[in-house]
Amino acid sequence: MEHEHFNLKSEKEDLDPQEMLRVIFDYAAKIANERVLDNLLLLMADMGREMIVSDRCTVWLLDTTKNELWSKVAHGLDEIRIPSTAGLVGYAVTYDKAVFIDDAYTNEEYKTYLISGALRTDQQTGYRTKALMVIPFRNSQGEIMGAYQAINKLTAGKQFSDKDMEYLTLASSYAGKSLESVLLTNEIEETQKELIIRMGEIGESRSKETGNHVKRVAEYSYLLALGLGMSQEEAELLRMASPMHDIGKVGIPDSILNKPGKLTDDEFKIMQNHTLVGYNLLKNSNRSILKTAAIVAHEHHEKWNGRGYPRGISGDAIHILGRITALADVFDALGSERVYKKAWELDRILELFKEERGQHFDPQLVDVFFEQLPNILRIREEFSDTALEDLTDK
Known part of the structure; x- marks a missing residue:
């Protein structure tokens, strides 16, 4: 589930510890009571976006039966599906590796994945991807369920930090446990x-x-x-x-x-x-x-x-x-x-x-x-x- 803010010119500050706790507790309460998968994905995306002050945050889920990653951009819209190996999120899920990029347009290490993912999307939408993070998350059996993807830091430096990686990793760990519970409930239903x-x-x-x-x-x-x-x-x-x-x-x-x-x-x-x-x-x-x-x-x-x-x-x-x-x-x-x-x-x-x-x-x-x-x-x-x-x- 993706949440977007397009005004990249408006710079923000990183959250202080008190604000971070408020965000975590606020979303933890909402997430604990949510049993509708689409709503849960939206809450998780919003939580990640606020925790690390990013412009976009997407929660991708792995569909192992179809070998695809999927998400939704908003309530009521069709889901987005991509091959499970496509783009940077596909790389992170396939190789079980968190990815941290300062500038998608100058990065050489992941150039192939960026061209098939973020940069290709930029060409279609006119959006400019700069900083980018992708972190896989797992279920209680240790199996990869999907990944958090954050794009563009909204602070003056416009780059994600090690602390952001730590926070998004925390959010990812919580996401895996919460999603597993809801997916089990959905399976029972x-x-x-x-x-x-x-x-x-x-x-x-x-x-x-x-x-x-x-x-x-x-x-x-x-x-x-x-x-x-x-x-x-x-x-x-x-x-x-x-x-x-x-x-x-x-x-x-x-x-x-x-x-x-x-x-x-x-x-x-x-x-x-x-x-x-x-x-x-x-x-x-x-x-x-x-x-x-x-x-x-x-x-x-x-x-x-x-x-x-x-x-x-x-x-x-x-x-x-x-x-x-x-x-x-x-x-x-x-x-x-x-x-x-x-x-x-x-x-x-x-x-x-x-x-x-x-x-x-x-x-x-x-x-x-x-x-x-x-x-x-x-x-x-x-x-x-x-x-x-x-x-x-x-």
């Missing part, structure tokens, strides 16, 4: 997400749904939640939980789940029980993901007008998470081919949604759906099925 997707697929596969159905419903639900103004955290929670909306189908007999024709009234009553089975499977968990999934499983067949099931509740009495998943689920079911029907054309689905605004669906949610339609269609294309699906939700 990704594992949880995958398990939830797989659990959702169990319910769907018993009625011969495809795995992509639960993925599409999850992504649609996420978009709709954001469109309604829910927080990023709430929307992400729904995206993780919604794949289990039909987990209760594990308790429904195959003869009913996979019946190609119309269900009898008695069969339909049994089918409706999948909402209660799913709810009862999940409701006693203290985990936020599973508690959210319990709500979704219970209420995704309720209707705004009170004619849904299992409880026949209406309007705002239906949890917003159930209302969102209901719309996402119906949209995907109608647009998918089944053993007893062809996939509906998009125009037919959209016309139905207009008719069901305030009937089956929350009217505000239908409005958000149409606002998000281009993104929803993009997701439908991205996660399209490679084979025909046989049976939709009953």
